[in-house]
Amino acid sequence: xxxxxxxxxxxxxxxxxxxxxxxxxxxxxxxxxxxxxxxxxxxxxxxxxxxxxxxxxxxxxxxxxxxxxxxxxxxxxxxxxxxxxxxxxxxxxxxxxxxxxxxxxxxxxxxxxxxxxxxxxxxxxxxxxxxxxxxxxxxxxxxxxxxxxxxxxxxxxxxxxxxxxxxxxxxxxxxxxxxxxxxxxxxxxxxxxxxxxxxxxxxxxxxxxxxxxxxxxxxxxxxxxxxxxxxxxxxxxxxxxxxxxxxxxxxxxxxxxxxxxxxxxxxxxxxxxxxxxxxxxxxxxxxxxxxxxxxxxxxxxxxxxxxxxxxxxxxxxxxxxxxxxxxxxxxxxxxxxxxxxxxxxxxxxxxxxxxxxxxxxxxxxxxxxxxxxxxxxxxxxxxxxxxxx
Amino acid sequence: xxxxxxxxxxxxxxxxxxxxxxxxxxxxxxxxxxxxxxxxxxxxxxxxxxxxxxxxxxxxxxxxxxxxxxxxxxxxxxxxxxxxxxxxxxxxxxxxxxxxxxxxxxxxxxxxxxxxxxxxxxxxxxxxxxxxxxxxxxxxxxxxxxxxxxxxxxxxxxxxxxxxxxxxxxxxxxxxxxxxxxxxxxxxxxxxxxxxxxxxxxxxxxxxxxxxxxxxxxxxxxxxxxxxxxxxxxxxxxxxxxxxxxxxxxxxxxxxxxxxxxxxxxx
Numbered sequence: 001x002x003x004x005x006x007x008x009x010x011x012x013x014x015x016x017x018x019x020x021x022x023x024x025x026x027x028x029x030x031x032x033x034x035x036x037x038x039x040x041x042x043x044x045x046x047x048x049x050x051x052x053x054x055x056x057x058x059x060x061x062x063x064x065x066x067x068x069x070x071x072x073x074x075x076x077x078x079x080x081x082x083x084x085x086x087x088x089x090x091x092x093x094x095x096x097x098x099x100x101x102x103x104x105x106x107x108x109x110x111x112x113x114x115x116x117x118x119x120x121x122x123x124x125x126x127x128x129x130x131x132x133x134x135x136x137x138x139x140x141x142x143x144x145x146x147x148x149x150x151x152x153x154x155x156x157x158x159x160x161x162x163x164x165x166x167x168x169x170x171x172x173x174x175x176x177x178x179x180x181x182x183x184x185x186x187x188x189x190x191x192x193x194x195x196x197x198x199x200x201x202x203x204x205x206x207x208x209x210x211x212x213x214x215x216x217x218x219x220x221x222x223x224x225x226x227x228x229x230x231x232x233x234x235x236x237x238x239x240x241x242x243x244x245x246x247x248x249x250x251x252x253x254x255x256x257x258x259x260x261x262x263x264x265x266x267x268x269x270x271x272x273x274x275x276x277x278x279x280x281x282x283x284x285x286x287x288x289x290x291x292x293x294x295x296x297x298x299x300x301x302x303x304x305x306x307x308x309x310x311x312x313x314x315x316x317x318x319x320x321x322x323x324x325x326x327x328x329x330x331x332x333x334x335x336x337x338x339x340x341x342x343x344x345x346x347x348x349x350x351x352x353x354x355x356x357x358x359x360x361x362x363x364x365x366x367x368x369x370x371x372x373x374x375x376x377x378x379x380x381x382x383x384x385x386x387x388x389x
Numbered sequence: 390x391x392x393x394x395x396x397x398x399x400x401x402x403x404x405x406x407x408x409x410x411x412x413x414x415x416x417x418x419x420x421x422x423x424x425x426x427x428x429x430x431x432x433x434x435x436x437x438x439x440x441x442x443x444x445x446x447x448x449x450x451x452x453x454x455x456x457x458x459x460x461x462x463x464x465x466x467x468x469x470x471x472x473x474x475x476x477x478x479x480x481x482x483x484x485x486x487x488x489x490x491x492x493x494x495x496x497x498x499x500x501x502x503x504x505x506x507x508x509x510x511x512x513x514x515x516x517x518x519x520x521x522x523x524x525x526x527x528x529x530x531x532x533x534x535x536x537x538x539x540x541x542x543x544x545x546x547x548x549x550x551x552x553x554x555x556x557x558x559x560x561x562x563x564x565x566x567x568x569x570x571x572x573x574x575x576x577x578x579x580x581x582x583x584x585x586x587x588x589x590x591x592x593x594x595x596x597x598x599x600x601x602x603x604x605x606x607x608x609x610x611x612x613x614x615x616x617x618x619x620x621x622x623x624x625x626x627x628x629x630x631x632x633x634x635x636x637x638x639x640x641x642x643x644x645x646x647x648x649x650x651x652x653x654x655x656x
Contacts (some may be wrong), residue, residue, distance in 0.1 A: 159483050
C-alpha cells in the first residue's frame with residue numbers, strides 16, 4: 001500500500017495518532033479497499049479505537065490487490081515510534097507539505113516520508129512485528145440509547161474532572177444527563193466527588209430507550225474528544241445497559257473515527273430480573289438466554305492473549321472477545337441477536353487470511369459454546385469449541 | 390453545626406478563587422476557620438528548622454452575598470475544618486463563569502464541604518456542577534493550636550523587588566545551595582546570598598524603599614540606616630512562597646525582617 005497525505009490533512013492524521021495513543025501503546029495500520037484504517041486496542045482489551053481515513057482523505061491511495069498478504073502492509077507498530085513524527089502540530093502545519101506512507105515493500109518495515117519545505121525530506125523506516133489486525137464489531141443499531149452532542153458540550157462536561165480521573169459514570173434518564181467521577185469503594189472515603197448534570201435539551205439528538213448508568217474509562221476517551229473539538233465534529237454516543245460497551249464516534253466526508261469502551265457490569269442486574277430495578281423489563285437480553293455460540297476469551301487464535309479482566313469486588317469489566325471476521329462481514333448470525341450482542345459486547349475480528357474482502361474468506365477462529373451465561377467469567381472455560389464462519 | 394453561603398458576583402468569585410489558589414500552592418492541607426464575620430485559612434507548621442506558617446483572614450462580606458453559620462456551641466460560635474485546599478481550588482477553577490456558587494457543610498459518607506455551581510447552558514435549564522470536598526471537623530479542644538500569630542518586633546521592613554526578578558534569582562540559587570541568607574537595611578538595600586564550598590553568589594538590590602516605620606519597629610530611628618539585618622532561610626520554602634503569589638508581579642510586597650525569621654506580607 002502506498003498513500004500520500006497532503007497539506008493540512010497531515011495534521012489531522014497526526015491528531016488521530018495522538019488520540020489513539022491515549023488508548024494503547026500499539027497501533028495497527030490496516031490498509032483496506034475503502035481507505036486506511038488505523039486501530040488501537042487498549043490493555044486488557046477493554047477499549048478500542050479506530051480511525052478510518054477514506055480514499056478522499058488522501059492525495060494518492062493505492063493498494064496492490066493481487067499481492068500476498070505481506071505486501072498489503074498490515075502491521076502493528078509501537079505508538080511511540082510513530083508519535084514523534086507528528087508530535088508538534090504547529091510545526092507540521094508550518095513546515096510539512098505532504099506525508100507518504102508505504103507499506104508492504106518489506107516484511108519488517110513501514111516507511112513514513114515527510115516532505116517538508118526547503119526541499120527537506122525526512123524518511124522514517126519503522127519496524128513492525130506482526131501482521132494480524134484486531135477489529136471490534138459493534139452493532140450500533142441495537143443500542144437502545146443514542147445521543148448526539150456538539151464536541152464542546154462533551155468538553156464542558158469532562159472539564160470538571162481532573163486529567164488523572166480514570167473512570168466516570170454517565171447516567172441518563174429522560175429528564176437529566178449526569179456525569180460523576182467513579183471510584184472504588186475502598187478509595188471513597190477521602191476522595192473529592194464531582195457531579196455534573198445537564199438537561200437533555202442540550203444534546204442535538206437524545207434518544208434514551210432505557211435509563212442507564214454506565215461506568216467507563218474517561219482517560220481513553222479524551223483523545224477522541226479533543227480530536228472532535230479541534231475539527232468541530234459532533235460526537236455520537238451509542239450505549240445500552242451497564243456491561244454493554246459504549247461507542248463514541250465522529251465522522252465527516254473523509255474520515256470516520258470511533259472509540260469503543262467496555263463498561264462496568266453491575267452484578268445485581270446480571271443475575272436476574274429485578275422488579276423495579278435498573279433493568280428495563282423490556283430489555284432484549286438476559287444472561288440465561290445466551291445462545292450456544294458464545295466465544296470464550298481463552299480459546300481464540302491470534303488473540304493478543306487477553307483473558308477477560310476481572311476486577312476485584314462485584315463489578316467486572318466486560319472483556320473484549322476475539323471472534324471471526326473483520327469489517328463489514330458482520331453478517332454473523334449471532335450479532336443480529338440482541339442476547340448475543342449483550343454477551344460478546346466487543347467482538348474482535350482476527351484477520352488471518354490473505355485477502356480481507358468480505359464474504360470470500362473462511363476464517364478458522366474458534367468460538368465456544370456455553371450452556372448458560374454465567375456472570376462469573378471463570379466458568380466459561382468448560383465450554384467446547386466450535387468453528388464459526 | 391451548620392454553614393451555608395452563596396457567591397453571586399463573578400468578580401467576588403474570581404477573587405476568592407485567587408486566594409484559594411495561592412493557599413493551595415503553599416500547603417497540602419490547611420485549616421479553615423469559619424466565624425460569623427470571617428473566614429480564616431491557617432497553617433501552622435511546627436517544623437523546627439525553617440517551617441512555614443500561614444495565616445490568612447478574609448472578611449466574608451467581601452466575597453459572599455449570603456453567609457450563615459452556626460458554630461459548635463453558642464459560646465463557641467465557630468467551625469474549624471481541616472481540608473485540602475487543592476480540592477477547593479479545583480472545584481472553583483471550572484466554575485469561574487458560574488451564575489451562582491453555593492457552599493454548605495454536609496454529611497455524605499463523611500463530613501463534606503459541598504460546592505454547587507450553577508453554570509450557563511444552551512437550554513433553559515442551567516447546568517449544575519456539584520463538588521463534595523471531604524473535610525475533617527477539628528474538635529474544640531484543639532482550637533488553641535490555631536491562634537493568630539503575633540507580629541513580633543522587627544528590625545527592618547523593606548519593599549521587595551518585582552517578584553518575577555526575585556523568583557528568577559532564587560530559582561538559579563536553588564541549584565547551588567539549600568539555604569539562602571537574605572539581608573536588608575533601612576536604606577532600601579537588599580542582598581540575597583548563598584555560599585557553598587565551591588562558590589558564593591550574591592545578588593544586590595538597590596533603591597527598594599522601606600515602608601514607614603510603623604508599629605513594632607524596635608530600635609527605631611536610632612538604628613543605623615546601613616546596618617543589615619540578616620536571616621537564613623530554606624530556599625525551597627521561599628521559592629514556594631514566591632511561586633504561589635498570584636498577584637500582579639509589579640505590585641510591591643512588604644517584607645519584615647527579623648532575626649531569625651522573615652515575615653512576608655503581600656499588599
